[in-house]
Amino acid sequence: MSASGRILAELRKPGARRVMRLLGASGQLGYGIPTAAFEVGLARGPDLIGCDMGSIDIGPTYLGSGHLATAPASTRRDLRKVLLGARRLNIPLVIGSAGSAGAKPHLEQTLAMLRDIACEEKLSFRMGVLAADIPRDVLKSAVRAREVTPINGMPELTIEEVDAASNIVGQMGLGDFQRALAADIDVLVAGRACDTAIFAALPAMLGFPMGLCVHMAKIIECASLCCIPGGRDSILATLDDNGFELESMAPQRRATPVSVAAHSLYEQDDPFTVYEPEGRLDLSAAQYNAIDDRRTRVTGALWHDAEQLTVKIEGARRIGERAVLLAGAADPRFIAGHRQILADLSVLVDELVCEDSPKDYTLNFRVYGVDGVRQFVPAGEAPPGEVFIMGECIAPTADRAAEVVRTAKQYLMHFGYGGRLSTGGNLAFPFTPPEVSAGEAYRFNAYHLMRVKDLESLFPLTIESVG
Numbered sequence: 001m002s003a004s005g006r007i008l009a010e011l012r013k014p015g016a017r018r019v020m021r022l023l024g025a026s027g028q029l030g031y032g033i034p035t036a037a038f039e040v041g042l043a044r045g046p047d048l049i050g051c052d053m054g055s056i057d058i059g060p061t062y063l064g065s066g067h068l069a070t071a072p073a074s075t076r077r078d079l080r081k082v083l084l085g086a087r088r089l090n091i092p093l094v095i096g097s098a099g100s101a102g103a104k105p106h107l108e109q110t111l112a113m114l115r116d117i118a119c120e121e122k123l124s125f126r127m128g129v130l131a132a133d134i135p136r137d138v139l140k141s142a143v144r145a146r147e148v149t150p151i152n153g154m155p156e157l158t159i160e161e162v163d164a165a166s167n168i169v170g171q172m173g174l175g176d177f178q179r180a181l182a183a184d185i186d187v188l189v190a191g192r193a194c195d196t197a198i199f200a201a202l203p204a205m206l207g208f209p210m211g212l213c214v215h216m217a218k219i220i221e222c223a224s225l226c227c228i229p230g231g232r233d234s235i236l237a238t239l240d241d242n243g244f245e246l247e248s249m250a251p252q253r254r255a256t257p258v259s260v261a262a263h264s265l266y267e268q269d270d271p272f273t274v275y276e277p278e279g280r281l282d283l284s285a286a287q288y289n290a291i292d293d294r295r296t297r298v299t300g301a302l303w304h305d306a307e308q309l310t311v312k313i314e315g316a317r318r319i320g321e322r323a324v325l326l327a328g329a330a331d332p333r334f335i336a337g338h339r340q341i342l343a344d345l346s347v348l349v350d351e352l353v354c355e356d357s358p359k360d361y362t363l364n365f366r367v368y369g370v371d372g373v374r375q376f377v378p379a380g381e382a383p384p385g386e387v388f389i390m391g392e393c394i395a396p397t398a399d400r401a402a403e404v405v406r407t408a409k410q411y412l413m414h415f416g417y418g419g420r421l422s423t424g425g426n427l428a429f430p431f432t433p434p435e436v437s438a439g440e441a442y443r444f445n446a447y448h449l450m451r452v453k454d455l456e457s458l459f460p461l462t463i464e465s466v467g
């Protein structure tokens with residue numbers, strides 16, 4: 001019997017009801033797992049090790065390109081650590097959003113690393129794999145049937161955008177994880193997935209209240225980020241039928257009622273509501289109480305089944321090649337007039353590089369220290385003493401993008417403006433060359449909800465014997 005089958009059989013025996021312990025190993029696997037805290041967590045006898053591996057926070061490039069957001073060496077190191085820990089204890093290892101963005105190339109790279117580690121360590125185990133790629137014909141049919149709704153101001157999804165996307169994934173929910181865990185496996189690796197599914201699926205199968213399972217999962221998928229001071233050390237959740245207790249495995253981190261409750265704001269517009277494919281988590285009655293100065297007990301979360309099943313769709317398309325210009329400025333006259341200077345420069349660059357060809361690029365500037373981070377700047381705000389300027393060009397080819405930013409650099413360095421005291425020295429460069437080719441550029445072109453009748457058919461499960 002494999003690890004998931006063993007846990008399910010053990011806790012389903014008459015009279016065997018007990019608490020479950022779930023170890024959140026890493027806030028995002030691939031950036032390093034502090035070993036000391038992880039080993040403390042293993043010593044506490046968890047029933048499952050879970051790892052979220054991806055996020056939309058990293059932007060569209062990794063989804064579009066198929067590359068990992070994490071370095072291969074650190075990704076392999078983290079995978080080795082959690083795999084060896086899970087096999088040592090014979091408990092399930094559950095990984096969601098494999099390889100950062102969870103599409104086929106990310107999933108395949110993650111699986112290849114796990115197979116290599118198993119070979120090196122002479123491990124044998126049964127592995128379940130859930131793919132998250134959405135068939136384009138399915139999505140196109142949904143678009144035509146008006147079953148696809150934009151999220152957060154995105155335009156309506158079109159057939160053209162579906163065809164243009166490099167990769168398209170759906171964010172699977174805990175039902176798909178339950179289907180895999182029911183298949184008697186040791187390791188579960190899923191493509192793009194809701195982070196809650198990683199931890200909520202197994203206890204929900206054993207009859208623990210769904211609201212508590214999902215609330216617990218939403219917190220521990222970020223490891224010790226809910227603590228003071230926040231960090232990425234492993235965290236242990238102890239779940240019973242009435243609530244769950246949270247404890248960081250790093251002694252310097254404290255899970256307090258305030259810090260845990262504040263985590264409800266993480267990635268949520270509404271701190272009291274979390275939407276999942278199968279339903280809605282309601283935190284309006286949640287209670288957070290200190291057990292001691294390092295542990296908090298949470299109760300009160302409720303679950304409401306969805307009347308309509310939905311899947312969040314994520315897609316990214318290539319929009320060209322990116323080149324950037326990195327520079328600084330300290331002239332108060334330049335800083336005060338930078339908006340007009342950069343607007344005039346953009347016109348000049350257009351005239352120069354489009355003299356014998358049409359404009360086929362975009363050139364934008366961000367001035368850090370003034371308006372590089374904030375969308376809205378208070379009127380009349382006094383300028384700082386120095387600023388950092390980032391120019392970004394996206395063009396059809398790398399050579400064209402480089403041409404634009406190099407031209408922009410040269411003319412901005414000597415650009416004349418009112419009150420200027422010198423004919424040169426507008427810019428300071430942090431290094432040379434100050435123009436950097438940043439490779440292919442992507443944008444999200446699918447960030448939508450698709451209404452579905454059946455989730456299982458979207459996310460096929462395969463079982464593999466490794467080793």
